[in-house]
Amino acid sequence: MNRWxxxxxxxxxxxxxxxxxxxxxxxxxxxxxxxxxxxxxxxEIEALxxxxxxxxxxxxxxxxxxTVDRRDxxxxxxxxxxxxxxxxxxxxxxxxxxxxxxxxxxxxxxRGGMLTEGAICLPARDEAFLTCRGSIFRARRVLSGAPxxxxxxxxxxxxxxxxxxxxAQNAARGWEISFPNQLFVWSTCxxxxxxxxxxxxxxxxxxxxxxxxxxxxxxxxxxxxEARGADGRELGLDVVSxxxxxxxxxxxxxxxxxxxxxxxxxxxxxxxxxxxxxxNLS
Numbered sequence: 001m002n003r004w005x006x007x008x009x010x011x012x013x014x015x016x017x018x019x020x021x022x023x024x025x026x027x028x029x030x031x032x033x034x035x036x037x038x039x040x041x042x043x044e045i046e047a048l049x050x051x052x053x054x055x056x057x058x059x060x061x062x063x064x065x066x067t068v069d070r071r072d073x074x075x076x077x078x079x080x081x082x083x084x085x086x087x088x089x090x091x092x093x094x095x096x097x098x099x100x101x102x103x104x105x106x107x108x109x110x111r112g113g114m115l116t117e118g119a120i121c122l123p124a125r126d127e128a129f130l131t132c133r134g135s136i137f138r139a140r141r142v143l144s145g146a147p148x149x150x151x152x153x154x155x156x157x158x159x160x161x162x163x164x165x166x167x168a169q170n171a172a173r174g175w176e177i178s179f180p181n182q183l184f185v186w187s188t189c190x191x192x193x194x195x196x197x198x199x200x201x202x203x204x205x206x207x208x209x210x211x212x213x214x215x216x217x218x219x220x221x222x223x224x225x226e227a228r229g230a231d232g233r234e235l236g237l238d239v240v241s242x243x244x245x246x247x248x249x250x251x252x253x254x255x256x257x258x259x260x261x262x263x264x265x266x267x268x269x270x271x272x273x274x275x276x277x278x279x280n281l282s
């Protein structure tokens with residue numbers, strides 16, 4: 001059974017967006033053991049998605065950033081083998097907590113360990129992007145309850161030396177980067193994916209966890225973007241069989257094994273890789 005439906009996703013995004021905006025001016029904030037922030041909005045939004053998708057009795061599972069550590073190994077194995085939604089309730093919690101509108105909500109859909117659909121929502125702009133059955137859609141006025149949905153044609157940015165490139169925190173802090181492009185470090189995947197799709201940034205150096213990319217990578221792949229490591233290896237949508245993620249129990253679980261560069265084409269990924277001296281690639 002395929003339970004990915006545009007109406008369902010947008011209805012959940014509306015509720016989740018309302019929660020996020022309710023706390024946006026002054027979100028109650030805590031720092032987790034891994035030194036990353038979490039807010040009350042993160043927890044309430046994940047609970048919203050769990051109420052809809054955490055139904056193991058129906059062979060439906062949820063992998064969520066804020067609750068996955070409470071799952072036993074039997075649940076996780078079933079989720080990776082079967083039908084599973086993957087949610088990051090607030091991707092970009094740091095900019096969200098700082099009042100910077102580069103955050104969003106990420107929702108991916110996996111079947112048999114493969115990401116087959118994805119969606120991202122930008123509540124601050126009242127907009128979402130979704131895949132469905134091989135097409136990309138843009139939804140405006142999501143929070144109204146009567147969203148305007150239409151097919152979307154991505155507009156990747158053409159390369160120039162002035163074209164902005166986004167980077168993961170560790171790459172920006174520790175790598176030698178010689179390309180002339182403006183470098184943005186936004187602490188968000190959803191915010192960057194949105195800008196890649198709309199032609200506002202050229203590329204991205206990415207190293208993140210499954211829930212960070214689950215909503216956006218299906219969109220980027222369908223839009224024709226490349227995501228490749230320093231050795232040219234592709235980061236695909238095959239989460240389990242692709243060998244690109246740490247899935248065994250341990251401190252790195254759910255993280256990409258290697259950094260990748262995302263760009264509109266392979267030439268773009270190679271151009272960025274050729275202008276960085278990377279350290280600690282995994």
